[in-house]
Amino acid sequence: MVPREIKKADKRPVKNGGKRNRAVRVISITSGKGGVGKTNIAANMSYILSKMGKKVLLVDADAGLANVDVVLGITSEYNLHHVLNGEKRLPDVIVEGPGGFKILPAASGIQSMAELSKGQKLTLLEELNDLDEDLDFVLIDTAAGIAGNVMYFNMAAKEIIVVVTPDPTSLTDAYALIKVMYQNYAVKRFMILANMVEGSQEAEKIYIRLSNAADHFLNISVDYLGHICSDRKVRAAVRKQSLLVEMYPDSKASEGLFEVTQGLYQRHPEDAASGTIRFFGGATVDNND
Ligand SMILES: Nc1ncnc2c1ncn2[C@@H]1O[C@H](COP(=O)(O)OP(=O)(O)OP(=O)(O)O)[C@@H](O)[C@H]1O
Ligand SMILES: [Mg+2]
Numbered sequence: 001m002v003p004r005e006i007k008k009a010d011k012r013p014v015k016n017g018g019k020r021n022r023a024v025r026v027i028s029i030t031s032g033k034g035g036v037g038k039t040n041i042a043a044n045m046s047y048i049l050s051k052m053g054k055k056v057l058l059v060d061a062d063a064g065l066a067n068v069d070v071v072l073g074i075t076s077e078y079n080l081h082h083v084l085n086g087e088k089r090l091p092d093v094i095v096e097g098p099g100g101f102k103i104l105p106a107a108s109g110i111q112s113m114a115e116l117s118k119g120q121k122l123t124l125l126e127e128l129n130d131l132d133e134d135l136d137f138v139l140i141d142t143a144a145g146i147a148g149n150v151m152y153f154n155m156a157a158k159e160i161i162v163v164v165t166p167d168p169t170s171l172t173d174a175y176a177l178i179k180v181m182y183q184n185y186a187v188k189r190f191m192i193l194a195n196m197v198e199g200s201q202e203a204e205k206i207y208i209r210l211s212n213a214a215d216h217f218l219n220i221s222v223d224y225l226g227h228i229c230s231d232r233k234v235r236a237a238v239r240k241q242s243l244l245v246e247m248y249p250d251s252k253a254s255e256g257l258f259e260v261t262q263g264l265y266q267r268h269p270e271d272a273a274s275g276t277i278r279f280f281g282g283a284t285v286d287n288n289d
Pocket of ligand 1: 034035230
């Protein structure tokens with residue numbers, strides 16, 4: 001099944017004086033390798049965007065482990081499992097996170113949820129389409145790797161953030177993910193976010209390696225979204241089940257998260273890859289170099 005894009009159904013009644021059908025940006029946060037920081041990034045970005053006055057839904061699509069709950073210390077009575085089984089509707093399941101963003105909790109620890117059936121995927125998309133919320137952003141925190149579910153959620157998103165760390169296997173796994181998304185699903189647009197780096201130089205090096213490989217072997221160009229420094233405060237916030245940007249807004253990693261989220265916010269989805277490597281800071285690097 002080729003997943004349909006998650007978007008507002010045009011035929012629904014118009015609310016808010018006719019402004020109801022503003023476009024919702026559906027962005028997946030994904031990676032080839034696990035443990036690269038996706039859940040932390042997704043949760044902190046959701047918080048920053050909602051503090052900017054945007055309506056955000058964070059979808060915990062890591063059906064194997066309900067990470068978002070853990071990071072935020074949120075307990076929810078119902079989850080995606082109940083929606084997919086038709087027991088509950090989405091609004092009954094969505095909970096409020098810090099800063100007012102909404103969270104769609106994943107089904108926790110239920111093995112069979114790791115691979116959703118086609119029917120369940122369809123139910124989920126329909127439920128998202130029917131959601132009676134005026135959303136600006138839907139951020140999807142995916143599982144790692146190239147399993148069917150990850151691909152499905154990435155396909156459902158119009159914008160894909162691939163999180164990479166300096167760990168060499170993270171880079172090769174990110175490339176593998178991009179390759180599969182491109183070759184099997186014709187996806188050509190990716191934003192690279194370097195996490196747990198020492199600074200911008202290391203991040204740009206990672207990006208250039210990935211970008212060169214994508215350009216050389218796949219003939220596609222990938223965008224650079226930015227970097228987040230390795231910072232002990234990240235783990236400290238997780239331990240306290242608090243959001244980094246709320247608890248330690250002046251930390252190095254928070255600085256990166258604010259910058260990256262701002263860059264993402266200002267970005268127009270149609271800006272994506274077009275033959276030259278773009279750094280959001282403004283500088284461009286020619287792909288042919
Ligand atoms: N910038 C950072 N600096 C230091 N530690 C970090 C940073 N980003 C994430 N971490 C730590 O790395 C670990 C993994 O983070 P996280 O759970 O967000 O990764 P993930 O990609 O969602 O993992 P999974 O693939 O298992 O879902 C956590 O302990 C987190 O605190
Ligand atoms: Mg995670």
